[in-house]
Amino acid sequence: MVFFMYDVIIIGAGVIGGSIFRELTKYDLSILVLDKENDVAMGATKANSAIIHAGFDPAPGSFMAKYNVSGNKMYKNSCAELDVPYENNEALVIAFNTKDIKTLENLYKNGKKNGVVGLEILGKDKTLQLEPNLSTSIIASLRAKTSSIVCPFQYTIALFENGIANGGELLLNSEVTKIEKYKETFLVYTGFGKVFQTKFLVNAAGIYADKIHNMVLQKSFSISPRLGEYIIFNKSQGSLFSRTIFQCPTLRGKGVLVSKTVHGNLFIGPDAEDVVDKDDVSTKNSGLTHIFRAAKNTSNKIDFNETLKNYAGIRAIPSTGDFIIKNYTKLKNFIDVAGIKSPGLACAPAIAEDVVLILKESGLTLNKKSNFNPIRKRINFLELSNKEKHNLVKNNKAFGKIICSCEKITEGEILDAIDRSFSVPTICGIKRRCRAGMGKCQGSYCTPQIIDIISRRCNLDKREICFDSADSTILLEKIR
C-alpha cells in the first residue's frame, strides 16, 4: 500500500472544495483535493442559477445569511484575479399582487437585518422603466443592487487551475470509499486502491457529504437531493433583461427566475422537486412545464421557439435547514462543509475563509507563502481587441482557425483547454472551458472537428473520446 501524506485533504471538487483549496494554497501546506468525477464542478456547481445572490432571502442569523452577504462582496475581486466572466447586473424580485408586496417588504426587512446594502422597493412605473420587457401585470419590485451573475463552472475550473499553479494537487476519478482514523491523522482510501494520509480532512462532498461524514463519525445529518430544472435560450433572447428577475420566493425556493447569463444567453428556472436518486439529473415534463408557465408570467416577450437546451441540477438539501460548517470536539481535524444549498455559490469565498480559520484553530500551522500568485488567465479570442487578435494569430496559427462557428471559438482555445493544468479532454470538458459547442447549434457543426482535435492532441483513438463523464464514449466502431 502506498501512503501519501498531506496537511489537508478536501473531498469534493465543486465550488466549495475549490474555494477552500485555493484559499489554502496561499499558505505553505501540502493540499490534495479528491473527486469521484472526471472533472471539477460536476455536481451542483455545474447546474445552478449562477447568481451571486444579494442576501435578502436567508433567515437572519443563519450561516446562509452570514456567508451570503460577505461572499457576495468577494466575487468581484476574485473573478478579476481569476479572469472569470462576472457582472454586477442587479436583481429585481417582482410582485403581482398585494400578498407579493407583503413578501417584498419582508424580504427588504430581512435583507436589512442581514446587512444587505443597495435594497429598494420600486413602484410599477419605475420597475418597468428599468426593465421594459417585464409583464405589465407587475405592480412593484424589490431591487437588489449587489446581486450579480457569474459562470459557476468556469469560476470553479479557475479556482482549481490557480490552486494547482500555487502548488495544490487535484486527483479526479478518485471516489473515496473508506476513511480510517490513524493516530492523529486520517487514511483516505479511494476506488483505485490508493491510500492518502492527511492531518486534516475537509468534507465538501456536496450531495454525498452525509456519506463521507458517516465514514468518520456517527450519523448526525442527512443530505437529500432536490432537483432544479432550467431552460437556456439563444443569445437572441439575451438582451431582454439586464437584471436577474425573480418571482416571489415560496417555501420551496427562491421562485422561478429569468436572467441573462454572463455569456449573453437567457435562461429560466429552477423548479424544486425532492427526488430520491442523488445522481439522476434527468429533466421532467412537469418541472419544465412549470418553469415555462412561470417565466411566461414574468414576461410575454420571451420567444419560446429559441430554446437551446434544458437541463437539471441537484441541490444538496441538509436535514438541519442550514449549512453544516463545523469541526467536532472529539475530532477537531475533521471539518464538515455540508448541505451547501442555495445561496451556496454566493457564499463560497466567505465559507472558504472561515474554513481556513477553523483549520487554524484546530491546530493547522498557517505560514503565508511569499510567492502566492492570485492571477489566473484564460484566452478568449473574441473578447480581444483587433490588434491583440492579430498578434495572437501571428504567434500561434491555431488561433486563426475558427472551429465553433456559432461562438467563434478557435482551434487555439480548444488546444489551450486541452493543455491546461488539469486536462479533461472530453467534449463537455472542452465546452465548459472555452464554450466550443455552446452556441445556437449546440455543437451540431463542430463536435466532429473537436473529436478530431482531441484525438490528435491527446493521441487517442476517436473511439476512446468521451462526451462527458468517464466511459461516456461517443463513437462505437471503426468502419474504415
Added chain:
Amino acid sequence: MNTDLLIIGAGAGGISSAYAATEHGVKNVVILEKGESFGGILNQCIHSGFGSIIFKEDLTGPEYASHLFNMLNFSYTKIFFYTTVLDIDFKNRSVYAVNTKFGTFRISFKALVIATGCYELPLGNLIIPGSRPAGIMSAGAAQKIVNRYGYLPGKSVAIFGSNIVGLTVARRLAQEGAKVLCVVEPFPYCRGPLRDEYLCRTDYTIPIFYSKNISRIIGKKRIKGIEVSETASGSKKFNYIELDTLLYAIDLVPENSLFCCNDSLKLDHLTNGPIVDQYMQTSIPGIYACGNNVYIHNIVDFVTKDALKLGYSVAKFIKKFPHSFLENGKIVYLKPGDNIKFIVPQRLTINQDSDKLIEIFVKVKKPLGKVVFSFEFSDKKIVKKIRTNVVPSNIEKFTLLIKDFENTDSDNLCVSLSECL
C-alpha cells in the same frame, strides 16, 4: 485588401456565384471559406443524386462540387480557406476576417455575396425531458463522422425528424451495418423529399413513425432508450425503444448570424434568411445572398440556379459602383396567403432591364391534394396555376411573365392557395 466582389462561403452557392459573376465580366473575385476546402456540405454527401438539372449527370456531392470548382476562372478568382468572417461592416462595405495566414484582416468590397449556408437546430430547440448522455448528435455530425472519418456513432439508432439529412443518414448508417430502428417525426407528414422517404421504407425497411414524439430520453453515461409517445403532443401512452444512439434532424435554419443584427439588411421571418429580389439582391444594394442562407433548398442544382441569377446584376452593380446604388423601377412585394410557409424572392424589381420571365419559389405549410395557386394584385389578377400533391418538402416553382406586372397601381402581389374539392 480590397476586391470587386467578395463571397462568403465556398459551398455550392459561393462557387456558383463566383462562376456567374466572372461569366458576366467581373474580374476581381475573392471567396472566403471557413473550412479546409471548397464544397461545403457537399463534401459529406457522398451519395449520388446531385447535378441532374445543372450538369445533366448523376453526381455525388463531392463530384458536384468539383464540377463547379473546375468551371471557375482562376485568373479572376481567389479563394482563401480556413478563413472565417467575424463581422460585416455594411456601411463601409468591408468584412473583418481571420485566418492562419494573415491573422485578422479587413477586406473591402464593391459587391458582396453571402453564401454561408445553414445550420442544424439543436435537440434542445424542442423541450424533451430526460437525461443528456453521450450517444446523441445531429444527423449532420453523424454523416460527417461516417463519411469523412470512417467511424460509426452507434449500432442501434433512432432518428428524430424526417428532414433530408435525417432520411439520408438513416440509409447511410444502415448501409454501414447499423440497425436503424425508426425515424420519429412529430408532424403527420414527411418533411424530407418523398423519394428519400420511399427509399427508407422500401429498400431499407426503416419504419417512419408520423405524429409521434420523443417524450423522454433515458440513460446516464450513454443513451439507453427513448420513450416515443403515441401522439405528437402530450400523450401519456408511449413505447419504449432501446437503442445506443439518437440522431436529431429537426430542422435546418439559414445561417444568418453575420447580418441578423443589422437593421438595414431586412430579414424574412418566414425563411429566417434575408429578403431578396429576383437577382438575389438583399435590401442593401450590392449585397446579395444565395443558397441555403436564403431558404433551405432540397436540390443543390437550385442553389446553383440562384447564383446564376445574380451574375448579371452583380456585374452591372460593380461596373456602376459607387454610383447608381438602386435599380430604378417599380418594387413589388410578394405576400404569402394561408397555408404558404414562404415565398422567394420576397421582392421584385420591375423595369425595362428585367428578365422577361421571373421564377417564384413557394413552400407550402402542409401536404395538400389538388390546389390552385393564385397570383393577384388588389386590382388585377395575374395568373392561376393548378398543382397536385403539393408537399412542404418539394418547393413549388412558378414562372411568371414580367409583362403581367404592368397596368397595376398595387405594390403587393398576393400569392394565395386554395384547395380544389
